[in-house]
Amino acid sequence: MNLALDGAVIGTGIGAILLYAVLGVLLMLLGFFAVDLTTPGPLNRQVRAGAPNAVLVTAAGMVGIAFIVVVSIYSSTGALLDGLLSTLIFGIVGVVAQVLGARLLEWVTGIDMGAMLAAEQVRAQAWLVGAVHVALGLVVAVAIL
Numbered sequence: 827m828n829l830a831l832d833g834a835v836i837g838t839g840i841g842a843i844l845l846y847a848v849l850g851v852l853l854m855l856l857g858f859f860a861v862d863l864t865t866p867g868p869l870n871r872q873v874r875a876g877a878p879n880a881v882l883v884t885a886a887g888m889v890g891i892a893f894i895v896v897v898s899i900y901s902s903t904g905a906l907l908d909g910l911l912s913t914l915i916f917g918i919v920g921v922v923a924q925v926l927g928a929r930l931l932e933w934v935t936g937i938d939m940g941a942m943l944a945a946e947q948v949r950a951q952a953w954l955v956g957a958v959h960v961a962l963g964l965v966v967a968v969a970i971l
Contacts, residue, residue: 842906849910850895853917857891858884860925861959866940879952880943886956887928890963894920897967920966927962928955 861884862869872880898916902909932939932955942951 838906842909845906845910846899846913849913849917850899853895853898853914853921854888854891856918857894857921857924858888860921861887861891861928864925864929865943867943869943872943877943877946878948879945882948882952883943883955883959886959887924887963890924890928890959890961890966891921893960893963893967894924894970897970901970916970920963920970923966924959924962927966928958931958931962 858870865883867880869880869884873884895913895917898913898920899909901916902913904912935951935954937951937955939955942949942955
């Protein structure tokens with residue numbers, strides 16, 4: 827069978843890619859809103875205004891959540907619907923674990939998130955919080971495997 831000419835295989839593949847892409851984007855949005863809701867101040871407004879610490883922390887949070895989403899998609903098996911469902915479940919659980927873990931570590935370190943995010947200059951604490959987001963995203967992603 828020549829896969830290059832098999833329209834059914836190509837159509838199914840394209841459909842699966844589109845469905846996983848939509849689900850991935852939705853999980854990324856969920857991740858952003860989870861970070862936004864658990865962070866002092868309207869994080870989305872601070873990012874739009876270009877607050878450097880808010881941008882750094884948000885970017886790191888999105889990278890961490892992307893790891894979770896990518897591994898959730900990669901580890902999905904079985905039929906398309908089963909794969910989408912497992913990606914959704916692992917993605918949601920992963921986002922929750924990543925956000926709660928980051929908030930816990932911020933609490934343990936005593937970082938004043940509100941003041942740090944609102945600062946006009948990049949603060950060292952923003953790098954720590956960003957690193958925590960990325961690290962926890964990796965930990966959660968590997969746990970999914």
